[in-house]
Amino acid sequence: MHRAIEARGLVKRYVTWERRGLFRRRRRSVEALRGVSFSTRWGEVFGLLGPNGAGKTTTVKILSTLLLPDEGGARVAGYDVVSEAVMVRDSIGVVLSVERGFFWKLTGRENLRYFGMLRGLRGGELEERVSRVLRLVGLEELGAADKLYEEYSLGMKARLALARALLHDPRVLILDEPTLGLDPVSARRIRELVVRLAHEEQRAVLITTHNMFEAEMICDRVAIIDEGVIKAIGSPEELKAKIAHSVPIVIRFRGDRGPGEAEKALRAGLEVLGLSVKPVEDGYVARILVRSGEDEEVLARAIAVLAKLGFSIRSVEVSKPSLEDVFVALTTREKSGA
Amino acid sequence: MGLDAAMPSSFLDVVAAEFYAYTRFYKNNRAMMIAAFIWPYLMVLILLGLGYLFGSLSQYAARMGVRNPVFFIVSASTVAMSSTFIIDEVANYTLYNRWNGTLPYILLTPMRLPKQLLAASIPSTLVSPAISVTSALPVAIYFEGLRGAIIIAALYTVIVLGMVPLAGLSVLIAGLVLTVREETNIANSITPFLLLVSGVFYPVTILPKALQLIAVAVPVKYVVDIARAIASTGTFSHEVFLAVYVLTLMAFAYNSLVAPLLGAIEERVKRYAPF
Ligand SMILES: Nc1ncnc2c1ncn2[C@@H]1O[C@H](COP(=O)(O)OP(=O)(O)OP(=O)(O)O)[C@@H](O)[C@H]1O
Ligand SMILES: [Mg+2]
Numbered sequence: 001m002h003r004a005i006e007a008r009g010l011v012k013r014y015v016t017w018e019r020r021g022l023f024r025r026r027r028r029s030v031e032a033l034r035g036v037s038f039s040t041r042w043g044e045v046f047g048l049l050g051p052n053g054a055g056k057t058t059t060v061k062i063l064s065t066l067l068l069p070d071e072g073g074a075r076v077a078g079y080d081v082v083s084e085a086v087m088v089r090d091s092i093g094v095v096l097s098v099e100r101g102f103f104w105k106l107t108g109r110e111n112l113r114y115f116g117m118l119r120g121l122r123g124g125e126l127e128e129r130v131s132r133v134l135r136l137v138g139l140e141e142l143g144a145a146d147k148l149y150e151e152y153s154l155g156m157k158a159r160l161a162l163a164r165a166l167l168h169d170p171r172v173l174i175l176d177e178p179t180l181g182l183d184p185v186s187a188r189r190i191r192e193l194v195v196r197l198a199h200e201e202q203r204a205v206l207i208t209t210h211n212m213f214e215a216e217m218i219c220d221r222v223a224i225i226d227e228g229v230i231k232a233i234g235s236p237e238e239l240k241a242k243i244a245h246s247v248p249i250v251i252r253f254r255g256d257r258g259p260g261e262a263e264k265a266l267r268a269g270l271e272v273l274g275l276s277v278k279p280v281e282d283g284y285v286a287r288i289l290v291r292s293g294e295d296e297e298v299l300a301r302a303i304a305v306l307a308k309l310g311f312s313i314r315s316v317e318v319s320k321p322s323l324e325d326v327f328v329a330l331t332t333r334e335k336s337g338a
Numbered sequence: 339m340g341l342d343a344a345m346p347s348s349f350l351d352v353v354a355a356e357f358y359a360y361t362r363f364y365k366n367n368r369a370m371m372i373a374a375f376i377w378p379y380l381m382v383l384i385l386l387g388l389g390y391l392f393g394s395l396s397q398y399a400a401r402m403g404v405r406n407p408v409f410f411i412v413s414a415s416t417v418a419m420s421s422t423f424i425i426d427e428v429a430n431y432t433l434y435n436r437w438n439g440t441l442p443y444i445l446l447t448p449m450r451l452p453k454q455l456l457a458a459s460i461p462s463t464l465v466s467p468a469i470s471v472t473s474a475l476p477v478a479i480y481f482e483g484l485r486g487a488i489i490i491a492a493l494y495t496v497i498v499l500g501m502v503p504l505a506g507l508s509v510l511i512a513g514l515v516l517t518v519r520e521e522t523n524i525a526n527s528i529t530p531f532l533l534l535v536s537g538v539f540y541p542v543t544i545l546p547k548a549l550q551l552i553a554v555a556v557p558v559k560y561v562v563d564i565a566r567a568i569a570s571t572g573t574f575s576h577e578v579f580l581a582v583y584v585l586t587l588m589a590f591a592y593n594s595l596v597a598p599l600l601g602a603i604e605e606r607v608k609r610y611a612p613f
Contacts, residue, residue, distance in 0.1 A: 066442055067611035090346050090448040100439030103359060105366045110359075117355030118447045120347040148366065164443065 002078040003039040004172055004204030005046070005063060009072035010036040012058050012228075032058040034228040035072065040221070042171075043202040045195060047209060047219035049327060055228040056208040057096075060176045063206065064094045077172050077204075093165030095175045098158035098182070104150040108139055108160050111149055112167060119168045133163040138189055155186030162190060166197075173197065173205045179214060191218050212323045222323070224330050231330045236323050240292075247295040248319050251302060254283035255311035262286065262306060269305040270298055283314060346448035352457035360461045376473075417493055420467035421500040421536075421561040422529040427466065428459040428508035429515045436516065441613045451607060452509045452600035459508065467497045489568050496582070500561035503588035506596030513603030517610050536562045557592075560585050 012033040017025040033055045040046035048056050061067035063076055065085040074081045077091035102111045112130045121129060134145045137159035144156045152160065158178060165173055175194070179187040195218050198205045209215055215222055216236045223233040232239055253262070262284060263277040270288070277286045286306075290298045295318050303313055364371045432455065435441035447454055471494045478486030511528065535545065535553035542553045553559045560581040567577040 061442075061611055064442075064446065066445060066608065066613075068605070068608045086346055086448045086450070089446050092446075094443070094446055096442055097439060101443055103363065103438065103440065105363050106359065107366075110362045114355050114359045114362075115443060117358055118347060118352060118444065120351045122351075122354070 002075070004042050004044070005074070005076050005206055006039040007059070007063065007072070007074040008037050010059065010062060010069045010074060011071035012055075012062065012067065013070050032228055033062075033069070036225065036228065036230055037072075038223045038230060038233055040204055040206055042204050043198055044220045045198045045205045045207060045218050047207050047215040047222035048225060049209060049212070049215055049222050049323075050225035051210070053227075054225045056225060057176055058228075059225070060094075060096070060174055060206070060208060064092060064096075064174055065089055090168075091170055092172045092174055093168070093170035094173075095158075095161045095165050095178045097176065098161050098178060098180055099154060100157075101161060102149045102157070102164075105148065107146050107148055108152070108156070108163075109134065109145050111160065112164060115164050116167050121168065129167055129169070133166045136166065136193065137163045139163065155182050158182055158186060158190060162193065171203055173203060173207075175205065175207045177208055177210070179209070179211065187214070194218060212327055216323045224327060226330065240323060245291065247290055247292045249286075249288040249290060249295060249299050249302070250317040250319070251286045251288070251299075251306070252280070252283060252314040252316075253286070253306055253311040254314055255306075255309065257309055257311070259284045262309065262311060265305050265309055266302060270301055272298065284311075349449075349453060349457045352447065352449065352454055353460050356458045357461040360465065417497055417500075417561055417565045419533070420470055420497045421558045422504070422532050423466050423497075424459060424463045424501040424504050425508045425511060425529055425532075427462045428455055428512040431455070431459055431462070432512045432516050436613050439613070442611075451513070451604040455509045455512050456505060459512075463501060464498065467494060471497070492568065493565060496561055496564045496585075499582065499585050499589075500557050503557040503585060503592045505589075506593040506600070510596055510599055510603055513600075513607055516612055517606050532556055532558050535559065557585055557588050560588075 010033045011031075014030045014032055016028050016030060018028050020026055036055065036059055038046075048059060050056050058067065062069050063074055063081060065081050065088050068082060076088045079087040079091065081088050102108075103114070106114065109130060112133065113126060116126045116130060131140070134140045139145050139156060139159050142156065142159075144152065147156075149157070149160070158180075162175070162178060165175070173194070178194070179190050182190070191214065194205055194207065197203045198220075207219070219236060221233065221235050222239065224231045224239070255262075259277045259279055263275065263286075266272075266275055266277070266286065266288070272288050272290050275286070275288050277284055286302070288298065288302060299316065299318060303316070306313060432441065435444055444458070445451065445454070449457075471490055475487065475490050478490045480486075482489065535542070535549050535556050536558035537545075537553060542550055542559060545553065564578050564581045567575050567581070
């Protein structure tokens with residue numbers, strides 16, 4: 001079967017006019033996307049990660065048929081986003097911003113009825129679907145379904161936004177920062193729902209986020225985008241493995257012998273990428289850099305070496321390379337080097 | 339939940355949705371509803387005041403050639419203002435929804451943009467003049483009795499008819515409004531111009547030649563002609579039927595002239611996606 005989402009070489013330039021004086025204006029072109037390609041599968045949560053201004057929202061708007069690309073193209077649910085836009089819209093549920101996008105003087109339920117009617121739902125089917133999505137996102141249990149939107153908290157607004165995206169039962173969900181600014185309870189509810197919609201109901205989910213913790217938790221695969229270019233694509237594990245060549249092991253210990261002796265013994269007994277032992281207030285700290293995958297073996301040997309010299313181990317920490325490390329490494333390297 | 343997608347929306351789905359949102363908005367905001375019924379009276383007071391300012395009512399009646407000046411001012415100004423509603427409503431619809439953040443979600447409706455904007459503007463385009471006309475009803479009945487009520491109903495029909503030739507133009511303007519960077523509503527400068535050449539406050543014949551020529555091509559003029567004909571004779575003369583005929587021709591002519599531009603407008607909106 002065709003891919004859920006397929007983007008091929010997307011290029012988008014925004015033209016802006018810079019005022020210089022009362023009548024003079026200068027044309028400026030911002031290259032938001034510079035050849036973005038990726039594809040996502042059915043039943044998968046795909047994360048698009050990138051810093052502010054990377055081009056995430058621009059990508060989302062093109063895939064949602066709201067914005068035309070200047071070059072390249074994309075297919076969503078098998079339809080072309082330019083020539084078959086109406087069919088694409090029929091297949092997607094979209095969240096663009098969690099804090100607005102509804103009528104303030106209508107209740108959550110009334111808002112959903114309106115958007116459902118726009119999509120051709122009516123009568124009993126409309127009522128049934130509206131109630132179902134209100135329950136699904138937990139607005140019913142919060143007693144907020146029949147409150148005016150202007151009385152909603154941010155968490156309720158985000159839930160309503162997701163409810164609207166699900167209203168017409170779309171096969172593809174495109175969510176631009178759906179948990180931005182939410183408290184842990186609301187964010188978790190949305191994450192759990194998103195994962196369930198993908199894994200259990202075989203929908204395709206594209207989610208953008210800054211939150212690396214979140215991306216690692218729910219995304220099956222991620223793409224890291226920066227300055228309009230995809231820097232890396234893969235599962236969070238693959239990306240971490242690709243970037244993080246080393247794993248830091250931190251051992252705090254205490255003893256009668258000096259730090260020089262400890263370092264010498266460790267270097268002699270282990271094969272490491274880097275090593276340092278430094279005194280701290282109540283003993284010493286050894287930082288040992290090892291190849292990822294060798295950390296457990298190295299740790300066991302290091303403890304043995306130190307114990308042999310009569311040191312007592314106070315704490316041990318193997319910091320796992322997080323997606324955050326990958327993200328920071330990929331998106332800041334060039335800029336800080338320049 | 340199954341994986342079957344719903345069918346793309348129809349014109350009537352959009353009309354129904356907008357009508358629903360519109361009525362719910364007023365239901366949840368009683369004060370807004372009351373204001374909607376009161377403001378035409380404020381307008382009438384202002385217009386009457388202006389009428390006295392520029393001379394007595396009888397002078398005005400003589401100049402306009404109408405039998406009942408008060409009734410004429412009330413009905414003609416209601417009619418003239420309402421006949422341009424469609425332009426304001428479509429433009430304001432897009433501006434309001436952009437400001438409110440609802441526009442992108444509305445544009446995600448599986449339908450072509452011009453068709454959707456047109457459908458979306460229909461409820462307010464029908465209801466706004468209905469409110470104005472309804473609030474003119476007491477005045478009409480006071481001066482003309484049952485005949486007044488019938489005239490008001492006829493005027494409402496004519497207002498709606500007068501808006502049809504402007505439908506395509508309205509969508510065009512709404513699209514332009516969306517793609518200009520500055521938050522200007524082009525409609526705000528177009529409707530006063532249309533009112534100027536409509537001949538509602540003075541006969542078209544006193545306008546400069548160039549404006550008179552433009553007036554002939556503007557639907558609002560015929561709507562006002564009808565209002566004047568009804569208000570001066572109190573009957574539906576052949577003049578009324580002639581104006582209705584012209585409006586119908588204009589509806590076909592203007593909308594088929596504008597239609598080829600609507601695709602370009604949709605493309606332009608999607609190039610900027612200004613929301
Ligand atoms: N309508 C617009 N007109 C001009 N430039 C724009 C417009 N929208 C976005 N841009 C520019 O395009 C680039 C990409 O913006 P985009 O909104 O896609 O980034 P993003 O990854 O979503 O960022 P964020 O994390 O802040 O939401 C930025 O440089 C932005 O300034
Ligand atoms: Mg964004």
